Amino acid sequence: MSATVAASPRTTDGAAVVRPPTPAGRHRTRRPRRRLGATLGTNGILVVGAAYMVLPLLWLVFATTKDASTLYGASVFTPGGSFVANLQRLLAEDGGIFLRWLGNSILYAGAGALVAAFISLLAGYAFDKLAFRGKSALYSTVLVGVLIPNTATVIPLYLLAASVGLTNTMWAVLIPAFCNPFSVYLARVFSSGYLPDAVLEAARVDGAGPVRSFLSVGLPMLVPGFVTIALFQFVAIWNNFMLPLIMLQDRSLFPTSVGIFLWQSQVQQNPEYSPLVIAGSFLSIVPLVVAFVLLQRFWRAGLAAGSVK
Incomplete structure (x- = not known):
């Protein structure tokens, strides 16, 4: 019988190279430990x-x-x-004022989110696809606005609203919600990722102007970005507390965040308000859950596109 022996490596003078033995299982034990620790x-x-x-x-x-x-x-x-009893008392308290607060929150968040998303898409489309003087400086100003917390702008917004007589009105809460620097930034990202320049160039060749190109070509292709921005705005406006607290004095105009805070401030004097605060907080998150569940396929696609870009 003949056996085949693997040739050992040799040096230049022909001597065989002797390699130190490798401890058995050294590499096999370290890698699983590292993977197990990371997991x-x-x-x-x-x-x-x-x-x-x-x-x-x-x-x-x-x-x-x-x-x-x-x-x-x-x-x-x-x-x-006491679940049913708490909800019945909540809906009957002060003549059903909580339903009014809930409707105000839906109005503020719904209208503000839709208008803000559309305005943000317009601005993001302009910053991405159009060329105009001062574009870079203006966009840099928008990015600086992203770094400023919303609470820092509450007092200036109140002074501006007071100067034109808009305090204690719905417009004092709605108008500031129509503009958001972070939404403009997201809109520019979505416009760059979802809307190829070749598509707009083809629309221009066919005779479409800038407005027609955006409404007929750009806006339908940016629907996932529109839904994503609208959802972010909806949550931000729904959870907004400082702005309506400063702007509004009429209880009938309060959103749920301010109304529940009003009840919470009375808990120490009247502990019976505790179930109202808890039940109101529970009902106030239901619209958010419903919105995310119904629109999840749009905002998930929008988030994926934004992360890739």
Whole structure:
């Protein structure tokens, strides 16, 4: 029988090179340990983040089923039997004022989100596709506006609204919501990713002007970006607290955020308001959940396009 022996590597003088033996399993044990540690660390961070977001929501759901006497005395995640009673009292309190607050929030957030998304798309389209004098400087100003927190602009906005007599009106909350620098930035990203220049050039060859090109060609292609921006704006306006708190004095114009705060300020004097605050907070998140569930296929596509770009 003949056996084939692999030739050993040799040096230039013909001597065989002797290699030190490699400890068996050295590479096989380190890599799985590293992968296991990375997996455990990543999953641990995800679990902590999920718990941070989900546990308060679970507490809110269970707390809505309890009355004032068992709200803080019973176990945190033990359901009670006052869910229907709490909702009935909430809807009947002060002549059904909560329904008015909820309708105001839907009006502020819905109208503000739609108008702001359309204005942002117009601005993002102009910054991306059009050439005009001062374009770079103006866009830099928009980016600076992204860095300014909304709370820093509340007092200047109040002084401007007071100078024209718009305080204590719906327009004092709606008009500032129509413009958002971050939405303009997102719109420019979506315009660059979703709208090829060749499509607009073909529209111009066919005789379409800038406005017709945007409305007939650009806007239908930017629908995912429009929905994504509108959802972001909807959530931001819905959760807005400082602006309507400063602008509005009439209780009938309050959104849910300010109305629930009004009830919360009375809890120390009257603990019976605690179930109203909890039930109102529960109902106030329902429109947000419904909006995200119904429009998830649009905003998920929009987020994916923005991340790739």
